[in-house]
Amino acid sequence: MKARVVVTLKNGVLDPQGKAIEGALKSLGVSGVDSVRQGKIFDIEMTGDAVTAKAQLQAACEKLLANTVIENYRIDI
Amino acid sequence: MKAAVIVFPGSNREGDMARALELATGAPPAMLWHADHELPAGTDLVVLPGGFSYGDYLRCGAIAGRAPIMDAVRGHAARGGLVLGVCNGFQILCESGLLPGVLMRNANLRFVCKMQHLRVERNDTAFTRNYLEGQIIEVCIAHGEGNYEADDATISRLEGEGLVAFRYCDQAGILGGAANPNGSRNDIAGVYSEKRNVLGLMPHPENLIDPLVGGIDGRALFESLAHAA
Numbered sequence: 001m002k003a004r005v006v007v008t009l010k011n012g013v014l015d016p017q018g019k020a021i022e023g024a025l026k027s028l029g030v031s032g033v034d035s036v037r038q039g040k041i042f043d044i045e046m047t048g049d050a051v052t053a054k055a056q057l058q059a060a061c062e063k064l065l066a067n068t069v070i071e072n073y074r075i076d077i
Numbered sequence: 078m079k080a081a082v083i084v085f086p087g088s089n090r091e092g093d094m095a096r097a098l099e100l101a102t103g104a105p106p107a108m109l110w111h112a113d114h115e116l117p118a119g120t121d122l123v124v125l126p127g128g129f130s131y132g133d134y135l136r137c138g139a140i141a142g143r144a145p146i147m148d149a150v151r152g153h154a155a156r157g158g159l160v161l162g163v164c165n166g167f168q169i170l171c172e173s174g175l176l177p178g179v180l181m182r183n184a185n186l187r188f189v190c191k192m193q194h195l196r197v198e199r200n201d202t203a204f205t206r207n208y209l210e211g212q213i214i215e216v217c218i219a220h221g222e223g224n225y226e227a228d229d230a231t232i233s234r235l236e237g238e239g240l241v242a243f244r245y246c247d248q249a250g251i252l253g254g255a256a257n258p259n260g261s262r263n264d265i266a267g268v269y270s271e272k273r274n275v276l277g278l279m280p281h282p283e284n285l286i287d288p289l290v291g292g293i294d295g296r297a298l299f300e301s302l303a304h305a306a
Binding site: 013014016017020063064065067069070 | 135136139140143172177178179181182183184185186224226227228260
């Protein structure tokens, strides 16, 4: 089963990389860009049923994939 | 004082750290591998050196913070044992939960490598006894992710309980503005754990122990530790 974990910075956490990308997009003439926040995507192959996999991935996020001081995560199965 | 230095894949300041510890304590520290599970019996001080553990993959210090040896380091800290983390070591301490907060990308997005003044916030800890309170010291910094961040409640707790160890400042001790090299909240360069037996800092005192390289302001930290146990 394919699972996708998306890790994003919490609102209010300064994201200098996102800001730099936002500046670059603007300098390239891409119009309509209000702001950019950078995050991470993990595509993970899991065995077992969806409920167990989700619980395991939740543990994975809490233990390693996200730093919950500054990041939120979302699990899509 | 029995010291142990933990070496992770990608650590690169362990040699400098070992030299500084040996100079101050008179004995070379034990060098431990990240996959070890135990500290040598009688270890007083555990040191996490600088570098780029695991290539900074995922987040700086994230994977090292979960390495097998870290359970032993957490146990040592819980028993009141001394733990020092410098640069990547500070990042690892934050990621392992031994210190609060997180080190984010420098606000100006640049890797900074330069001499830097710091203010010693208090001199009643095992790490700073040989400094004066409020002393301005000059050491070096070399990092791309040293921008200390924590939520407002954590910052007020650190400030209220006197857990800020060092702050970035200029030569005259003035905080803020260009004296802050990375955007850290409240100019924080290093923090203590609640019991002040764990210290993490971004600057490298271990590189300022020999007049040959331009200063010895880092020595007092290791001399303090040498007399702490």
